[in-house]
Amino acid sequence: MSLLELADVSRSFGGNRAVDRVSFDMSDRVLAVVGPNGAGKTTLLNLIAGQLRPSRGSIRFRGREISRLAPWRIVGLGMVKTYQIVRPFRSLTVEENLSLFARLRGKAEVGEILQETGLREVRGQLAGALPFGLLKRLELAKGLASRPELLLLDEPIGGLSREEAQGLVGTLEALKSHGVGMVVVEHRLSEILPIVDRVVALDQGRLIFHGTREGFFEDPSVRAAYLGGRDAGG
Ligand SMILES: Nc1ncnc2c1ncn2[C@@H]1O[C@H](COP(=O)(O)OP(=O)(O)O)[C@@H](O)[C@H]1O
Ligand SMILES: [Mg+2]
Structure with missing residues (x-):
């Protein structure tokens, strides 16, 4: 069974089709979603997370239809x-922020997560x-x-230095090896590529490519749409 399965998913804002009849199955662990600004990447993530309702189409998570569920049910x-924009409680410590959140969300061992995300020293x-x-x-934690x-x-390494980005990708890689699946929207594709199994490319809301990362760089329509610049995305 696929971890995530989208069938014919669309979402319009006014007359603007931000996501336009997108279908794909996710059977590997890490999927990168790439595309130029305005391609519909964030809208797609919000649809999957239940923060937006699709105008049409179906979204299944482990075989279960989730496109009409509330976001908190999907978390469950x-x-x-x-989030791209990080907003912790600024006057609480790292550990207090995480404890508060863990209490709201349930299960996890705070010390364990601090360790996994490299935050133990600064807790x-x-x-x-x-x-x-x-x-x-901290957002990841x-x-x-x-x-x-x-x-x-959504853009986990956006705004990070090359070195910080490398460190975070290492953290994501460790999570992957522990069985955590990921859908990653990222402009800086080349830097997250080591952990990516498959790539989905969007252009003006449409899916123009779905396949392996090797195939991605060889695909003519991908080349035409993105690889004119220095990196995939833009
Ligand atoms: N809440 C919204 N209301 C109206 N238009 C939106 C909204 N969110 C996104 N859009 C439009 O949908 C398109 C895709 O946006 P977005 O998903 O943010 O793209 P990306 O994340 O790939 O840059 C853009 O044309 C954007 O202006
Ligand atoms: Mg975006």
Whole structure:
């Protein structure tokens, strides 16, 4: 059974089809979603997470239709989305932020998650004083609080230095090896590529490619749409 299965999913805003009849099956562990600005990547993630309703189509998570479920129900089923913009409680420590969140979400062992996300050393620091790179890690840690089976990551390395990005990709790689699935929207494809199994490419809301990362770089329509610039995405 596929972890995630989209069939003919569309979402319009006014007359603008942000996501246009997108279908794909996710059977591998890590799927990258790429495309230029405005391609519909964030809208697609929000549809999958239940934060937006599709205008049409079906979304299944582990075989179960979820497109009409409330976001918190979807979290309960084992799928969690992290945010591009990080907003912790600034006057609480890293550990307090995480404990608070873990209590809301349920299961996980806070110490374990601090370890997994490389936050153990800074657990006593105020979240408001953390550098951006560690804030992104805290966002990931919050996402892990309910021990999800599938993480939806919107630009997890956006705004990070090359070095910070490498570190975070290492963390994601470790999570992957522990069985966590991921749908990753990311402009900086080349930097997350080591953990990616399959790529979905969107252009103006439409799926123009779904396949392996090797196939991605060889596909003529992908080349035409994205690879004119220096990296996939833009
Ligand atoms: N809440 C919204 N209301 C109206 N239009 C939106 C909304 N969210 C996204 N759009 C439009 O949908 C299209 C896709 O946007 P988005 O999913 O944010 O693209 P991406 O994340 O790939 O940059 C864009 O044309 C954007 O202007
Ligand atoms: Mg976006």
